[in-house]
Amino acid sequence: MFFESFAALLAMDGHGPYVWSAYAITLATLIVLVVQPLAAKRRQLRELRGFLRRTEEQ
Amino acid sequence: MWAWFHKWSSPRWFYQLSGRVLPWLAVLSLVSLVVGVIWGLAFVPPDYKQGNSFRIIYIHVPAAAVAMAGYLMMATAGAISLIWRIKLADMVVKCAAPIGAALTFLALVTGAIWGKPTWGTWWVWDARITSVLVLFFLYIGIIALYEAFDNKEAAGRASAILALVGAVNIPIIYWSVEWWYSLHQPASISFTGESSIHPEMLRPLMLTISGFYCFFGWVLLLQVRNEILHRERNTRWVRDLILQR
């Protein structure tokens, strides 16, 4: 590792708040981008299954 | 060639094939992002002038690059949808816009955070930054235009035309730093000559750039597959697919 300690990695010679906030915002955005379609798919499959079951019964 | 083209444009065929590619894209993007980010954050030496704030490059440049490349891909899909009236291309336009908007947002925000310690300001209305803001509004405009129509076909056509018109902004973004005096520096990665970023710092950047490309492909496929299921919900193959699970 380039930094001598974990604390030095967090501080980044004073640039820590900038670097870490940029990475935190990126991480949060990427997680939303993945979780949203996965959740939508689960919801959609559930709805479709219910819809098909109802039409099969008729 | 046309037979191949039409086979690919069949939603059912696409759904089955993309399902096989999906896990590979997910693994590839996660591995290169995690390795590239840890490498860039903790193992690469700092820049001789900017110090550690330069580490933002490992997310800023990939987000901006994929936001622009994604736009070109979306505009191409728009052209295909306009010319051949292929439903799949229309779905790609619709699904790519929110992902592109999110990546453009990231490029703007990480750029602002990077600008404060290096330039001394969060924001400046120079040609590069303003044209990227225009890219963000184009993405938002395409989403809004699509939602404004009740008729899917009209929505697809209108947003495809806007996507095409906006494509002119991409070369403007790319060359803005060469054509005009701007605060933003020219590109560090060169496709033809030597890059002006030290190889030691370039390697993790290449990883995160490819990671963002795979990520874009992964999320786009997830979205398009959802859209296919939704639009084809009354077809036989979707019914079979759901009931056999």
Add this chain to the structure above:
Amino acid sequence: MHPVRRQRLAIVLLIVAGTAVAAALLGYALRENINLFYPPSDIAAGKAPVGRDIRAGGMVLEGSIKRATDSLQVSFIVTDYQANVPVTYTGILPDLFSEGEGVVVSGQLDDAGLFHADQVLAKHDENYMPPEVSDALEKAKAQSPGQSGTQSKPQY
């Protein structure tokens, strides 16, 4: 290709070409306004308005920074190695501000040609390297003084 599709392809190409032409015309009409700043040679040539809010950009001339001892007032010269603009500024400077580095100042030009800045931004170039590499480059340059002409063109 089907004639209808060929016609649609023509329309698509027309849209792309049309917007490209429109954007080029717009860029041409606004070419001066899209520039973020005036280079010193434009200011020396009298192209920049006096007393209005403008920006000037270039390199900070080596040896030109003079700091006041009792305040945050600082003066320096911005140059593009063809013309010089003297600048005065009171306030905190960005970390990357130093002699021989790029800078963009915003403020007003007075009749005497002195630039009163109310904001100073550091402009860095596209080179990224570790400190050791930069030190090694400096050392190599110092050892072969005859090669100083190989220094790259001014960046702004």
